[in-house]
Amino acid sequence: MKRRDKIIIWPVYFDAQKSRRMGRKVPLSLAVKKISIKEIELALKKLNLKYEIEPNKKHPAVWFEYSDRLLVEKPGTMSKNMLLKIIAKKIRELRNIN
Template sequence: MPDKSKIVIWPLYFDAARSREEGRMISREYAIKEPNLDMIITASIKSGFKPEIEREKRHPRTWHRPEAAGRILVAKTGSKSAILKKIAGSLRAKYKKQAAVKRI
């Protein structure tokens, strides 16, 4: 269990295909389709955090899905929702750029 000075962030917090009941923690406006751990790591670094990566961990609800493996820990510098929203903003900006490139 991580210490109280860090928060746990799972990729499913940002998955637009999931409902809040299924684990999504941000609004659909900021959510993306099929986020993975590497995308979350990149977005957290761009948001100014220094994530600790734990690739072997699995979310308790989705322990049986190999694509849902991994989590990051970041220093608690404010509320969890504010940190998630900041990371989601970076994630969404990168995701929109990739979507625009694929259309061409």
């Protein structure tokens, strides 16, 4: 996969304890507390999306912390925002949160 065919996904995008300013991308109604890279990975597997994990990267909003990130293959013409919402819903489903 070429880099432009991928979407970068950080765990902070789904973290209910982070503000939008600190990097959260999904609404609080879809966000979860204490998200792990493994939960996102499981959600991506359940959604049959191809991905790669890149360890020890720094998100620009929290440049002082190292975190893993995922590179997900773009599913057709879907926007990044729509994909993040679908992943967030799947994570909540896997955690059994309504």
